[in-house]
Amino acid sequence: MTPAEMRADVAAATGGNSGRGSYRRLLRASNTYIGLLPFFVYSAIFLALPTARVAFLAFRDQDDHWTLSNIFESFHGVYLLSFQRSIQLSLVSAITGAIFGFIAAYAITVSKIGFLRRIVQTASGVFANTGGVPLAFMFIATIGTYGLVTKGLKLVGIDLYKGGWTLFTFTGLILVYLYFQIPLMVIVILPAIDGLRLEWREAAATLGASKQQFWRYIAGPILLPPFTGALLLLFANSFAAYATAAALTSGTIPLVPIQIGSLVSGNVIADEANLGYALGLGMILIIGFVMTGYAILQRRTAKWLS
Amino acid sequence: MTLTPKLGPGLGFGLGVVAFYFLMPLVSAFEFSARGAGNVYSLEAYGRIASQYGFKDVILLTTRLVFVTVFLTILIMVPTVTWVHLKAKKLRRLIEFISLLPLVIPPVVLVLGVLATMPNYLKGTPMLLALEYVMLAMPYTFRALDAGLGAIDVRTLVDAARGLGSPWHTVFMRIIAPNIRSAIFGSIFLTVALVLGEYTMASLMLWETFPTWIATVGQSEATLAVALSIFSLAFAWVLLLALSAVERRQKGRK
Known part of the structure; x- marks a missing residue:
């Protein structure tokens, strides 16, 4: 100074x-x-401006006139299907990931084995950031046509690929997404599970509550906001993911990020060029909506956690 | 007493399933990458990595991206977050909000806007990727630095240094930086891991970086691509493990 x-x-x-x-x-x-000027200028140029441009171009046509046809198009035909597919994929992977993540987090908490907890916690931090191309290849090596698990199951008489299923389908993609969804759930939900005090259990037990009653009236209501919040975060996480799906399915499953990707790469009819911006705007709105919900629930949770 | 939770067979089974799900791909990927010609296991795929076409260029470009991104991130974020803690506590919420925005605007959408706004001379250089990676890393770098600076008394340290006549760059280099060293290392690790793994923007802006190169290789040589994937995952994991070690140390000090 x-x-x-x-x-x-x-x-x-x-x-x-x-x-x-x-x-x-x-x-x-x-x-x-x-002193904050550099930060503001930098994020304006490299984040705000491009985003505003996407929102703007979503309402412009090829000849630079105002139009709603991009928005209209993005709710029809294959693009509507993409939104539906993306939402389904995110929902299923979020719910499944949340359930297994919760089980894992709860199990390591009640096991009270310190070193198990440390391993799971560290591994979660690492795996939650694992995605993209390497993850796709890892699963190809696991349950792809020549994967180790595929071969192993064949030895015991189960042919994964007999019924026409492949890793490159909807369910295959969910199986891969869980690899980063479950660890994210563990990271997000662990503090909330830690917040369940032992005293509450003892108090409930002293008053004669059964295990079901404890979960129904105490643990359930307390864990519901953080659990729902985590669910929303997982949803957004999978909704925005592009790399894994692109590397794994090479565009065979219509998902919104994949559609945007192929529009950018120019695999598109000329008059649909601005459609990508409308799809992008739709993605931002959905993720923004979901993340706002997450922030609200997070704040509610923080009240009793601290 | 009956309500004291225990790791029963049900939970134990659940944990086992999850553990199996996470370990199996690791084992399988390694087995796959070690499949040599004629059903004999060998590690020759790993030996072929360096001699693969394009390897040198890809490593060179990726390394440059890493350095530029890390440099810019530190240059912008350390003074910004310091300033927030020093003079603009009220604006902390706003800065945090802005730095979290890249989580709401997915890279695949951001790249649309970047291609539509940036001048051609920037679009012609891969360093535009680094400029955007700074943005993508911001949610993590802000948090790491914010936590680091929250743990020390910035105001007193800076006032003391300024009072003794040290110029601002000395304050940053010799007072702030050493005190938040682990936070800086943490954000560097995260940034490096992000740059090494980022596929979306690189592939849509048509630059060949390490992740897009793996995808290219994978179209013709699955074994090599799996070996490369293991290689890149192992590298990222080492970085992230180092990060969590740093975080634990920071917590321990508090």
Whole structure:
């Protein structure tokens, strides 16, 4: 702090000269913001501007006129199907991931084995960030046509690929997505499970509650907001994912990110060029909506967790 | 007493299923990558990585992206978060909100906007990727640095240093940086892991980085692609493990 700044601070603290208040306030405000200027400028150029451009172009046609046809198109035909498929995929992978993640997190908490907990926690941090191309190839090596598990199951008489199922279908994709969804659930839900105090169990037991009653009236209501919040986070996580699906299915399953990807790559009829922006806007709106819900639930949870 | 939870057979089974699900792909991937010619196991796929076509260029470009992204991230985020803690506590919420936005705007959508807004000379260089990676890493770098700076008394340290006459760059290099060293390392690890794994933007902007190269290789040589995947996952995991070690140490100090 320069001496002048310090004086301004002291003046502000002691009330200062009231006559020049607005000027001083302006000076103080600019003093607050100036160090943040690089950050604001950077995120404006590399995040806000491109995003605003996407929203803008969603309402423009090829000849640069206002139009609603992109938006309209994005709710019809194969694009409507993509939104449905994306939402289904995200829902199923979020719910399944949340259930298994919860079981794992609960199991390591009640086991009270410190080293098991540390391993699971560290592994979750690592696996939750594992995605994209390497993950796709890992699963091809596991239950692809020549995967180890596929071959192993064949030895005991189960042919995964007999009924026309492949890894490159909807259910295959869910199986792969769980690899980063379950660990994310463990990370998010562990603090909430830790928040279930032993005293509450003892109090309930003393008052004669059964195990079912404890879950129905105490643990359930307490864990519901964080569980729902985690569900929303998992939904958004899978809804936005592109790399794994792109590498695994090479576009055979219509998902919104995949459609956008192929529109960017130019596999498209000329008059649909601006459709990608409408799809992008739709994605942002859905994820924004879901993440807002997550933030609200998170705040509610934080109230009793701290 | 009856309500004290225990790891019963039900939960134990559940945990076992989850563990199996996570370990099996690791084992399978390694087995797959070690399949040599004529049903003999060998590690020759790993030996072929370096001699593969395009390897040198890909590594060079990816390394450059890593360095530029890390440099820019530190250059922008350390002063910003320091400033927030020092002078603009009220704006912390806003800055946090902005830095979390890349989680709401998925890369596949952001790349649409980037291609539609950026001037051609930027679109012609892969360093545009690095500029965007700084943005993609922001949710993580902000959190790491915010936690690091929250654990020290920034105001007193800076006032003392300034009072003794040190210029701002000295304050950053010799006062702030050493005190939040683990937070800085943490955000560097996360940024490196992100750049090494980012596929969406790189592939849609048509640059050949490590992840897109693996996908290209995979079209003709599955064994090699799986070996490369293991290689890249192992690298990312080492980084992330180092990160969690750093975090634990930070927590321990608090």
